Amino acid sequence: DSGVTQTPKHLIxxxxxxxxxxxxxxSGDLSVYWYQQSLDQGLQFLIQYYNGEERAKGxxxxxxxxxxxxxLHSELNLSSLELGDSALYFCASSVGNxxxxxxxxxxxxxxxxx
Amino acid sequence: GQQVMQIPQYQHVQEGEDFTTYCNSSTTLSNIQxxxxxxxxxxxxxIQLVKSGEVKKQKRLTFQFGEAKKxxxxxxxATQTTDVGTxxxxxxxxxxxxxxxxxxxxxxxxx
Numbered sequence: 492d493s494g495v496t497q498t499p500k501h502l503i504x505x506x507x508x509x510x511x512x513x514x515x516x517x518s519g520d521l522s523v524y525w526y527q528q529s530l531d532q533g534l535q536f537l538i539q540y541y542n543g544e545e546r547a548k549g550x551x552x553x554x555x556x557x558x559x560x561x562x563l564h565s566e567l568n569l570s571s572l573e574l575g576d577s578a579l580y581f582c583a584s585s586v587g588n589x590x591x592x593x594x595x596x597x598x599x600x601x602x603x604x605x
Numbered sequence: 606g607q608q609v610m611q612i613p614q615y616q617h618v619q620e621g622e623d624f625t626t627y628c629n630s631s632t633t634l635s636n637i638q639x640x641x642x643x644x645x646x647x648x649x650x651x652i653q654l655v656k657s658g659e660v661k662k663q664k665r666l667t668f669q670f671g672e673a674k675k676x677x678x679x680x681x682x683a684t685q686t687t688d689v690g691t692x693x694x695x696x697x698x699x700x701x702x703x704x705x706x707x708x709x710x711x712x713x714x715x716x
């Protein structure tokens with residue numbers, strides 16, 4: 492157990508639907524990152540939050556949004572889902588907001604869009 | 606797109622042999638990290654390199670950061686079946702908050 496908790500582990504939904512993925516960072520970590528990993532693909536950075544504020548944005552689609560709450564947990568909202576959104580979504584956390592910080596990853600949420 | 610390039614994408618290794626995976630950046634990095642993702646698992650941090658020319662070892666794994674801080678390598682000696690997985694490098698530029706991951710090298714081992 493890495494200390495980063497992601498729910499749900501698996502999610503199957505239909506095109507056009509909306510889902511929310513949840514992440515609780517490791518105790519003491521203030522930064523949360525979201526990554527997307529498609530089949531046989533690398534880790535595509537989506538977005539980073541630090542202590543409730545957005546810090547960096549990557550290749551995140553406009554249909555996707557995220558936020559970090561006062562208790563530091565984060566949610567990634569995916570809407571108007573398309574088949575191509577099927578992927579493994581990882582949340583990671585770190586102590587600070589620098590790129591030099593080591594990331595601790597959660598087990599991931601596997602999204603299947605049918 | 607990826608700011609950090611990793612080669613090869615796939616590495617098929619005979620058990621007991623050595624191999625090396627390479628990571629290259631077009632810009633100077635302030636540090637580079639390596640992660641390992643076992644099949645069906647999540648990325649797990651292995652090591653971070655910060656200094657130019659730095660070399661670090663973890664048992665059979667040797668990590669190196671280039672003199673120009675634009676490239677890095679991971680060398681595994683006497684490959685074992687436990688080395689199976691995907692190895693990612695991730696680079697950080699000093700003027701950037703985020704860590705840019707390479708596409709990874711997926712390693713399979715023939716017994």
